[in-house]
Amino acid sequence: MEAATDGSRTLADLNADALTHCASFLGLSDLARMAMACRTLHQAAYSDSIWRRLFRESWPQNFIPLETSGARAAYLARRNAVRQFKFDDPVMFNLPAYALPQSHLLFDRDDIILAQGSSIQILKVDTSTWETTCEAIRAHNSRITCVRLIPLNETFLFRNEMQKNENTIVTSSSDHTIRLWWKGRSQRCFKGHNVPVTTLADRLLGKSGTKLLASGGEDGSIRLWSLGSSVKRQPFVATFHGHERPISFLTVAEHNPSLLLSISKDAKLRVWDATMASRSSSCVGMSAFSGHPVGIKCHESLCYVASGSSVTAVDLRTMKKVSAIATHPPKLHSFAMAPSKSLIWTGGDEKAILWDVRRAKAMAVLDGHLGPVAMIHADGSKVVTGGPKDLYVKVWEADNGALVRSLECYSDDLTEVGDEEVGLSAMAVDGCRIVTGGFGEGPHLLCFRDYSNSSVLIADREQGPSSKFWEEPASSS
Incomplete structure (x- = not known):
């Protein structure tokens, strides 16, 4: 310089x-x-x-x-x-709730959003006073099937810079509608599907100024909606046809925000170009996989498809299958990815496995679960795993694979239920906060923990075994 x-x-x-x-x-x-x-x-x-x-x-x-x-x-x-939750004194609450599907529990900054049946509850937790408030909002006539958060400034509701950090809630339902929520009210209802809406895209399509929401239906159709349209204008943009089974997942390509990826229950993947929505053929690529689809993630120009018992990388520029990154028999239950570290995690029966994307090689086994590992959260610091037969979620260090600790899904008094089936029904993690949903014969609870201001470190003896990451097998003599 x-x-x-x-x-x-x-x-x-x-x-x-x-x-x-x-x-x-x-x-x-x-x-x-x-x-x-x-x-x-x-x-x-x-x-x-x-x-x-x-x-x-x-x-x-x-x-x-x-x-x-x-x-x-x-x-x-x-x-x-x-x-990494390495403390014994988090701010902790038990909150009443029903058993929840995994995708129906999420953080929105200081709020906890949960969908139960046809209603949404917004839980506000004040960690300074140990008080919670709950706001229930209802408008759907049937079960909510998917919940997403989108930035307010990408919708017609945005008015000034003071609102720039706010989100809106978008829900799909079996009542064939999609609703946009803000300030505790349904601000917009999108009607156009003739069947239950099964899922919503994880983020919006298009570049700045032309943002579209994608929704998938039980009949295999996909519809695009403009969230920038005012209340007086029709938000419907286009319909994509091609799938023969219900849509399981929708995501947007990372290298090109105009490309929408969809996978149906028969594990058929299609790529759609939103800039060609007005034409008769907007599908620009397709591929087929075996087994039940578990999830799809995009990183740069690659799409990682978790289906059946394997994760396969697809090059979106050519629609060619690059390689099978991971194989986890007999079948996958969950899938998470950390693109910045070239790592993916797969959840199977009684264990999760870490894979190195570059070498397509298993690098560590995260075991100790009682049944299928149906939920995985991964970020730069930790991996959190759990399933419907686990009383505990397990927290692992992302860098070295050491087990940090196990956290009860909910309070002690609800886990002493003899032979009754209990376990984890939902989980959401955001930085230093975690909320877990448990189910059993008695009251169903959400357990909220916030480690932001914790000060009592867990004892070293309570931490798990040393790292299993990156260890090469011992050579036989």
């Missing part, structure tokens, strides 16, 4: 103290970008004073002495421990 010669000032003209002062106004993600810009900015971004400030703002009840060096390492270690 060279100084300017035309009299103007550049960052090179600022001393280290000035750069550090400027960096002190940045958040974590902006600091990371600053550190990658050049050596001078890297040094400023790594200043101990900045990381002491971030530590103090995140965990005011803890303290780093001013003379302590390595504040950045202390902050990152603490942040990682919080996100």
Whole structure:
């Protein structure tokens, strides 16, 4: 980085103290970008004073002495421990609920969204006062089949910058409709399907300014809806026909937001181009797989299809199957992916397996479950696994595969039920928070845990065995 010669000032003209002062106004993600810009900015971004400030703002009840060096390492270690639930004193609530399908429980910032039957409940948890409030909203006439969150600023409801960080709730139902919810009310009802709507796309189609929602029906049809249309305009855009069975999953290609991927219950994959929606043939690619579809994930120009007992990579540019990344007999129950680390997790009977996408090789076995591993959450810090026959969800370190701990699905008094079938019905994880739904003969509960301000680390003896990741088999002598 060279100084300017035309009299103007550049960052090179600022001393280290000035750069550090400027960096002190940045958040974590902006600091990371600053550190990658050049050596001078890297040094400023790594200043101990900045990381002491971030530590103090995140965990005011803890303290780093001013003379302590390595504040950045202390902050990152603490942040990682919080996100891995390595504490014994989270803020914890038990909340009443019915047994829930897995996809019907999710976080919306400080709220917990759950769909039960034909209604939605919004649970607001105040961790400072240990109080919860519940708002129930109803408009569907039949069972809700899918729940999604979309940014408010991508809909016709967006009005000003104050609303930029808000979400709207979108639901599909067996009553053949799709509803858009905001501020506790149904703001829009989309009618057009002649059969129950089975699923919604995980994000919106199209580039900025032309956002479309995709929905799939029990008859195999797919419909596109414009969320930018005002109440007076018709939101329906187009219908795609081609599938012969109900739609199981819809997702949007990462490398091209105009491409929609759909897979039906007969494991037939189709790729649709939304820019050709007005033409008779919008399908631009197709492929077939064996077994029951478990999920589809996109990363760059590849689509990973989990179906039957395997995960297969498909190149969306050619629609050719690249390779079978994972094989997990007798069948898959769940599937998660961490694209930044080239890792995928598959859930099978009584265990989950970690796979290296680049080598198509199993790297670790996450075992100890009582039945099918039907739910997997994966992020940069941890992997959380569980299933309908488990009393506990298991938390694993994402980097080394060590078992951090097991967490009860709900409170102790509900797990002592003799031979009664109990287990995990739903799970949602968001950073340092987790909510699990349990079922049994008695009351069904959601258990909410927030580790944000925890301070009592779990004892080392309570942590799981050492890492099984990346270990090569011992050679036989």
